[in-house]
Amino acid sequence: MSGVVRVRLDLSYDGTEFSGWAKQAGGRRTVQGEIEDALRTVTRSATTYELTVAGRTDSGVHARGQVAHVDLPREVWAEHRPKLLKRLAGRLPKDVRVWALREAPEGFDARFSAIWRRYAYRVTDNPGGVDPLLRGHVLWHDWPLDVDAMNEAARGLLGEHDFAAYCKRREGATTIRTLQRLSLVRGDDGIITATVRADAFCHNMVRSLIGALLFVGDGHRTPDWPAKVLAAGVRDSAVHVVRPHGLTLEEVGYPADELLAARSVEARNKRTLPSAGCC
Numbered sequence: 001m002s003g004v005v006r007v008r009l010d011l012s013y014d015g016t017e018f019s020g021w022a023k024q025a026g027g028r029r030t031v032q033g034e035i036e037d038a039l040r041t042v043t044r045s046a047t048t049y050e051l052t053v054a055g056r057t058d059s060g061v062h063a064r065g066q067v068a069h070v071d072l073p074r075e076v077w078a079e080h081r082p083k084l085l086k087r088l089a090g091r092l093p094k095d096v097r098v099w100a101l102r103e104a105p106e107g108f109d110a111r112f113s114a115i116w117r118r119y120a121y122r123v124t125d126n127p128g129g130v131d132p133l134l135r136g137h138v139l140w141h142d143w144p145l146d147v148d149a150m151n152e153a154a155r156g157l158l159g160e161h162d163f164a165a166y167c168k169r170r171e172g173a174t175t176i177r178t179l180q181r182l183s184l185v186r187g188d189d190g191i192i193t194a195t196v197r198a199d200a201f202c203h204n205m206v207r208s209l210i211g212a213l214l215f216v217g218d219g220h221r222t223p224d225w226p227a228k229v230l231a232a233g234v235r236d237s238a239v240h241v242v243r244p245h246g247l248t249l250e251e252v253g254y255p256a257d258e259l260l261a262a263r264s265v266e267a268r269n270k271r272t273l274p275s276a277g278c279c
Contacts, residue, residue, distance in 0.1 A: 005077040008104040009051070009068045011035070013096040016136050016245065020059045031057075034096055035088075039070065042087040043080050054110045054252040055117050055201065060244035062137065065118075065251040069110040077103075107261025108254075112268055116180060116253040117201060121194040121210045121246050125218075138191055139246035143218035147186050150194075150217040154182040156227030157209065165229045165236060166209055167202035175202045182209065200267075204241050211240040
């Protein structure tokens, strides 16, 4: 690929008016579509250069620390590199920004080289509702929430598990993930922020986990219930997928440059859990 340069993009967006990250048929507005259109326009290219993203966010989900890559012809990169960031800022709509563009190190893949993704989910139980200035980013839960009980429940979900009970299944895709962190803190403003970090997430996983913890926090379920749902391995009708607007992709983590290629290969392997026993 000597004639191509892989470029890393760091970006953020308000997901309110987007139908998710990925391009869709039917003319729906997506983050990928907007950036690819802008990139084609500012480079004056007949070709659409396709983006690969660290994590495909759903409709209505926001991102502060999203990462993507694009492979550009070397001559296009050389010509436009000095002014590409500023030109994209002038062409992109105001609800999506590219903050950095740089040549990626050898072996980098925005999706498969990532070793973790960190999301935040924000919710308030203020009886008066959500601050109007934050209504697009904070969920209102109209029952008082016990954050200590929610954190107790969260601890039972940490580690490597099959999260089938908290995921929307996709044909041929594994639901085994390693949940590295799940913790909640109530800020001085009363907003509860859940930090959720894992090596990867399956579809609806974060919003389903938060839905289960909210049921614990408002007293409808005991703190051991989310772990029991996980162990059962099947969807429980009591686990609600909470609304997307409270969710933000905050950060994506990558290993040292010399480990990028190996991580990319490892991440493509379909995962299985160690056997609990034989026969």
